[in-house]
Amino acid sequence: MLDVAGVSLTVDGAEHFDHRFAAGEITVVLGANHAGKTDLCRLIAGLHTCARGEIRLDDSDLDGLKPQQRSVSLVYQAFVNYPNLTVAENIASPLRARRMTAAARRNRVNQLATMLQIADLLERYPHELSGGQQQRLAIARALAKDARALLLDEPLVNLDFKLREALEYELRDLLRSTDTVVIYTSSDPRDAFALGDQVLLLEGGRKVQAGTPIEVYRRPINFVAMELLAEPCINRFTRAGKTCALRPEHVTVGGDVDAANMIRFDMSVTACETNGDDSFIHGRVDECDWVVRSYGMQEVRAGSLLSLYARTADVVSF
Numbered sequence: 001m002l003d004v005a006g007v008s009l010t011v012d013g014a015e016h017f018d019h020r021f022a023a024g025e026i027t028v029v030l031g032a033n034h035a036g037k038t039d040l041c042r043l044i045a046g047l048h049t050c051a052r053g054e055i056r057l058d059d060s061d062l063d064g065l066k067p068q069q070r071s072v073s074l075v076y077q078a079f080v081n082y083p084n085l086t087v088a089e090n091i092a093s094p095l096r097a098r099r100m101t102a103a104a105r106r107n108r109v110n111q112l113a114t115m116l117q118i119a120d121l122l123e124r125y126p127h128e129l130s131g132g133q134q135q136r137l138a139i140a141r142a143l144a145k146d147a148r149a150l151l152l153d154e155p156l157v158n159l160d161f162k163l164r165e166a167l168e169y170e171l172r173d174l175l176r177s178t179d180t181v182v183i184y185t186s187s188d189p190r191d192a193f194a195l196g197d198q199v200l201l202l203e204g205g206r207k208v209q210a211g212t213p214i215e216v217y218r219r220p221i222n223f224v225a226m227e228l229l230a231e232p233c234i235n236r237f238t239r240a241g242k243t244c245a246l247r248p249e250h251v252t253v254g255g256d257v258d259a260a261n262m263i264r265f266d267m268s269v270t271a272c273e274t275n276g277d278d279s280f281i282h283g284r285v286d287e288c289d290w291v292v293r294s295y296g297m298q299e300v301r302a303g304s305l306l307s308l309y310a311r312t313a314d315v316v317s318f
Contacts, residue, residue, distance in 0.1 A: 007053030009036035009205035017207035028196035036205040037185035073142035079134040081126040088122040094145040149181040248293035250314035265308040
């Protein structure tokens, strides 16, 4: 277990929170830019930061330990590899620091390289690798440390979409097979569902909510939590003097409806975009900006009027 207690990620230190990260699970720390994700990682790793709090790993107090003394590995979104070392030498660098024998180093390097599918690149240098290969190398070097906690700070954000998607699923299977505490930070809610056994929502340096991704999705405690797990946003409206919200995927365009269980809205369309699988229809409803996520390729023109429907059971209010 990795326990953080009294953690403060805000400048004034007024807000603090506690959280427990379990071994053998991937916890996705989800939040917008400047939510405190990197500060939390740096705090756990023992790096200089304005964040503060008590950190315990497997019941051992990490306070006062230098970064190199902590059983923690940190992988940043930037490709941080030693440019003058080969792939094999990069992976072996933490093993040399532990004074592992040459034979044991070779075995461990080959094992990690095979696991991360870079075994045929061991004699190359980082500048000869693609972006995805460089990030695999950085992760392999982090795993070589055999740390009890692995911190991945938006490690795939700089990769193209298809490569990122492929690496996500490979990482999920790889990391779940270890008994390591894994923290994966992201600003993309899709990562919570694709990778996360647990999700921790941060906003402005504050802990918003935590739980399994599906639990938090189904039962958000406030609009902030609901928004953080929405793609791309939530649709707000007012009914009987109360602010309510709907997720874009819970709004349908036209069709047969049961008036007793449905609510109707009128949208003035401003734009429509599609990725082939889904269409995102942008517009205005009661002076509020809305986005409707509809399956398939929808042909909707800007300036048109649409009748939208949603189930009353999908309406969220607090």
